[in-house]
Each structure stands twice: as C-alpha cells, then as structure tokens.
Amino acid sequence: NAGVTQTPKFRVLKTGQSMTLLCAQDMNHEYMYWYRQDPGMGLRLIHYSVGEGTTAKGEVPDGYNVSRLKKQNFLLGLESAAPSQTSVYFCASSPLAGGLSGNTIYFGEGSWLTVV
C-alpha cells in the first residue's frame, strides 16, 4: 500500500516557467490537500478538494491552480513560477471532513521546488 505518492521529489525551475506537481493516493480518500512548508513556519494550505471534480482555495492560493479529475489524483500547477514559490510542497489526503471525530491527514513525502 503506497499511501500518498508525490512526483517529482526535486525540481529546479527558472522564473516564469510552468510545472505541475502530481499527487496520487490509493486509500480511496475523498479529501485531498496541497500544503507548502517554509522554514520557521508551519504548513500552509494552498488548495484542497472535497471530492472528484471539486477544488477550493486554502490560505495561500495565489499563483497556483489545481485539478481533481480523478478521485485518486490531485494536481498542483504553477503557471508562472516565482522565487517566492521556492518551498517544500506536501500533498495529503483524508477520509473524513473532520469535526469532533477528527480529520487525520496522511501526507506524502514532499516535493522540493526551487525557483531561480
């Protein structure tokens, strides 16, 4: 059982280039998320999806787009990369919406992106 898989793991982009980060989960989870992690800060939610065909903005959505054409995949796109988007990106998934019972999130291993 692979869990949450992200590709690529490392990438260097030039300012203005575009790229897509791929995320796949094999746990049949409804909810998927993209976070970014920067030094000295916690994870910040970029976009999320509550099911196939749906997407929604998180805390820091500007400069990113996402798509969830299939339940198991959640794609994060950078249309025109900027140095401020240098970060570690984590994809995650969860089976539930949350509430009192909790919303345990399962993370991928991360994608290190550098924009020069």
Add this chain to the structure above:
Amino acid sequence: SQQGEEDPQALSIQEGENATMNCSYKTSINNLQWYRQNSGRGLVHLILIRSNEREKHSGRLRVTLDTSKKSSSLLITASRAADTASYFCATDSMFSGGYNKLIFGAGTRLAVHP
C-alpha cells in the same frame, strides 16, 4: 495565519529524559492533533485529542488539552534518539464552506542525544 503556536521552538535533551512541548491556539476547536516530521520526510499523525477530552495517552506519548487556556501539551517519556524530529500541533476548526481543515503551528524541533 497560524492558529497553533508551539513552544519551545527547539528542545535538546539526553536519551531517557522526558520531552515536553506546548501548543497554544486562538479560536475554538473541534480537536487538536500532534504530528511528527522526520528530517526530509512528510508528516505522520501521532495522536488526536477531542475538545471534550482533557488527557490522552498513546504508548510513551501523553497529550493534555486545556480549552479554557486554549493550550495543549505533548509529553514524550523516556525519550530515545529515534524521537529526534520536528513536532507540530494542528487544530481542527470550521473552515469556510462548512469543511473542516487543519491549521498547523510552526513546530518544535526536538533533538535527543545518545
């Protein structure tokens, strides 16, 4: 904006000692979770405590929650070198659109020396 704030930012202890990390938050929550992140890896869920619970145990982990003070603590007893990692608290609050989401703090970096 961050909901959870961990304290201390970094903690260095010897094997066998206990490690205590604290988390404070600002708004009402449904539950609070602790995650662990080894260097260069993704986050792994450790334990969840609901807003109507005050204390929870899991192996060498003990979590407390004080909703009146909006704070939580994570205690790792009899620490081992393998416990070296960053630890994050995450609060589960209602998000716009009715969907809950987790908001993570900046983390505590724990170093356990043999």
